[in-house]
Amino acid sequence: MQAEKEEEEASPEEYVALCDFTASGSEQLGFSTGDKLLVHAKPSADWWWAELQGVIGYVPASYLRQDAAEDEDDTSLEDPWQDDEYFGSYGTLRLHLEMLSDRSRTETYRQVIVSNSASLRNKVVMDLGCGTGIISLFCAQLAQPSVVYAVEASSMAEHTRQLVKQNGCEEVVTVLQGRAEELELPEQADILVSEWMGNCLLFEFMVESVLLARDRWLRDGGVMWPSSAALTLVPCQADNYYSEKMAFWERPYGLDFTPLQPLAQQEFFTKPKFSHLIDPKDCLSAPCDVICLNMYTVQEMEGEFKFCVVKPGVFHGFTAWFTVQFESLEAGGATVELDTGPNSDPTHWKQTLFMLDKPIHVYGGDSIRGNIVLRRNPVWRRHMTVTLHWNINSSSDNCQVGTKSFPMWR
Numbered sequence: 001m002q003a004e005k006e007e008e009e010a011s012p013e014e015y016v017a018l019c020d021f022t023a024s025g026s027e028q029l030g031f032s033t034g035d036k037l038l039v040h041a042k043p044s045a046d047w048w049w050a051e052l053q054g055v056i057g058y059v060p061a062s063y064l065r066q067d068a069a070e071d072e073d074d075t076s077l078e079d080p081w082q083d084d085e086y087f088g089s090y091g092t093l094r095l096h097l098e099m100l101s102d103r104s105r106t107e108t109y110r111q112v113i114v115s116n117s118a119s120l121r122n123k124v125v126m127d128l129g130c131g132t133g134i135i136s137l138f139c140a141q142l143a144q145p146s147v148v149y150a151v152e153a154s155s156m157a158e159h160t161r162q163l164v165k166q167n168g169c170e171e172v173v174t175v176l177q178g179r180a181e182e183l184e185l186p187e188q189a190d191i192l193v194s195e196w197m198g199n200c201l202l203f204e205f206m207v208e209s210v211l212l213a214r215d216r217w218l219r220d221g222g223v224m225w226p227s228s229a230a231l232t233l234v235p236c237q238a239d240n241y242y243s244e245k246m247a248f249w250e251r252p253y254g255l256d257f258t259p260l261q262p263l264a265q266q267e268f269f270t271k272p273k274f275s276h277l278i279d280p281k282d283c284l285s286a287p288c289d290v291i292c293l294n295m296y297t298v299q300e301m302e303g304e305f306k307f308c309v310v311k312p313g314v315f316h317g318f319t320a321w322f323t324v325q326f327e328s329l330e331a332g333g334a335t336v337e338l339d340t341g342p343n344s345d346p347t348h349w350k351q352t353l354f355m356l357d358k359p360i361h362v363y364g365g366d367s368i369r370g371n372i373v374l375r376r377n378p379v380w381r382r383h384m385t386v387t388l389h390w391n392i393n394s395s396s397d398n399c400q401v402g403t404k405s406f407p408m409w410r
């Protein structure tokens with residue numbers, strides 16, 4: 001209470017509105033892009049108490065940015081996709097080296113080409129976001145498509161052209177520099193292949209570009225690779241991480257640093273932990289596919305789950321990963337799957353850990369039911385908020401309910 005009390009007396013902070021907000025309900029405050037609001041209190045992560053021209057009400061925090069001074073000349077206000085930053089990062093080798101070094105990922109795409117090589121003969125392929133062109137080069141080297149359009153928006157495209165020539169594939173592979181949503185393809189494609197998956201499957205939201213390109217360039221009856229995707233979730237223990245970030249403050253060098261634990265919770269447990277490697281023994285139940293994307297239809301961004309706890313343990317949070325499937329071009333042919341979970345070869349995505357604020361003791365037979373909602377950030381189009389709701393029904397004591405929202409990253 002003390003912190004909250006001080007918070008209310010603190011002088012209001014100035015924020016700028018990044019987009020319009022229409023109030024729904026008398027206690028909300030509507031505003032327009034560019035409005036300067038005075039934030040008086042932040043009772044929760046999502047809703048703040050703010051003032052605009054003498055009127056006070058609740059406003060959505062994700063619509064506001066504080067560094068008003070910087071925003072005068074900051075172009076990022078106009079560019080919600082932050083394309084300069086996003087494609088700039090793919091113009092250097094760092095991310096491409098990381099993805100090419102991921103053997104599980106890259107070998108899976110090669111296996112898809114090899115196991116469909118006969119059916120790829122004389123086909124038109126579009127490789128969306130080809131990067132260094134690895135998938136296009138596999139197509140030209142391991143099959144005989146009539147043409148592969150390798151589409152890449154970043155400055156890597158000019159180097160990709162060089163790699164195509166260096167490997168004698170210029171007869172088959174045509175590199176087109178530009179955003180897939182904007183450029184003109186000479187013809188419709190029979191196959192749209194892409195490696196678009198971000199952390200937690202959807203982060204970066206490149207999937208949006210893939211679906212737009214599908215609607216524009218994939219001919220009727222054409223094939224999407226991946227053909228489907230699933231986000232998988234499991235309740236888990238995370239003793240090491242919890243000890244390292246939270247328990248540490250209990251008795252460092254014989255002193256009591258526990259007053260810092262609320263800060264530690266805010267700093268370390270608010271955002272998901274990327275590049276987490278979960279040990280299968282830390283899973284408290286069988287994992288469950290919570291969101292399934294059929295790449296041919298409109299995608300679901302919300303999912304239910306029901307976990308049955310199989311052993312006593314400490315429920316520190318949820319771990320998420322994904323799988324993608326590549327259907328065969330031949331009717332009845334085998335589907336190839338890429339699994340980024342803890343029981344498969346590690347990938348550069350690893351897994352994503354969502355830490356609860358407080359760990360909960362659970363026992364065999366307990367059930368953890370709830371849902372997960374992935375909400376696009378209304379302002380930063382490549383970012384999202386993951387909201388988890390859970391109900392624990394335990395034989396030992398009454399049911400516990402919880403919810404928490406995790407920004408990724410804004």
Ligand SMILES: N=C(N)NC/C=C/[C@H]1O[C@@H](n2cnc3c(N)ncnc32)[C@H](O)[C@@H]1O
Nearest residue numbers: 090129131153154179180195196197198209
């Ligand atoms: N798999 C992960 N994590 N990252 C995806 C891989 C991203 C690659 O695809 C390119 N890319 C992303 N979106 C588009 C687009 N709309 N048009 C053309 N190229 C694009 C990026 O510049 C990277 O080279």
